[in-house]
Amino acid sequence: MKAAGIERGVAVFSGRVPVDRPLFDGIKKLGWVPGVYRMPTGNLFHVSKQRGWPSQLLLGRLHPESFYKSSRLEAWNRICGRHLLPEWLPKAKALLTDPGAQLAYFDTLVVQLASCLDPSHPSTIEENQQARLEILQKSQELGLVIGSGEGVAPTWALPGLDFFEGEMSLRTYADSKLKIPAGDYQFDNGASYKADAAVLLDETRRIPLYQLAFHDYVAGTWVWRDSNYQSLAFAHKKDLFNILYGTMPMWHVDRKIWAARKNDLVASYRAMAAVRSRIGFATMTDHGWLAPDRSVQYSDWDTGDRVIVNFCAKPFTRAGKPPVAGGGFVLERK
């Protein structure tokens, strides 16, 4: 990939892929950032299969004592930030030497909040949130780049995060009908993605509020079930949103996928790198449309740059300036 021109990248290995120091050292030598998938906290459903139980507790619709008795008692240890913090830190520290990680992605840590009812370490939902923020921040302090997310990008977690997975997506956790949770990334969702795309990729309705507020503070990307190339038919449109919002693309890559999609991926990388190398850490100062049907949009940046994206198939002509090709973009001085 490096030889093909993918100069920079973050390589996050899912929990099922074995990694070691030689692999991560090799990735570092390429100038890429190697990262690991971890869950310092666990899933709420292990405590109880009852949907939405944290809200039900907060609203007083569940009686704490009887709910606790009916729950899986040992699972509370895995959702309680305050309980987990001391045991997590040595594990995070160890990641720096083996496998030599520079980055860690904490799946669902910021989106599965609940109060803890374990009588030996009870905590309110606010205390759990605070402890989870400390897990993020103390991991950052060790020198790791830290990300979390899963379709929701809660602002309370911003002080502890470098990137948000799912920030580009418009869904909350686990409400996607995409088939990917079953696990085949080589499966092209193709036309079956149309219904999702009608919501997620509707340029007439999307407004980059999160990027307008926080682009210079946190990097964002799509949710892992719904990465740029999950449907080849819509990959280019997702790229255009990344370009307009100055955010990161996400690819699932193994040798087979790389061989099959190499040309597309290299072209996509070049387009995005041309923009993100200028405004990747900049403040988005404005966003708007240049055509009444919102098919042509711009984002302005504190670097003095303007990105114009044409979602329409026809070229967008401009008086005294070169046209923006159909499905294309330009980066110019404002």
Ligand SMILES: [Zn+2]
């Ligand atoms: Zn607890």
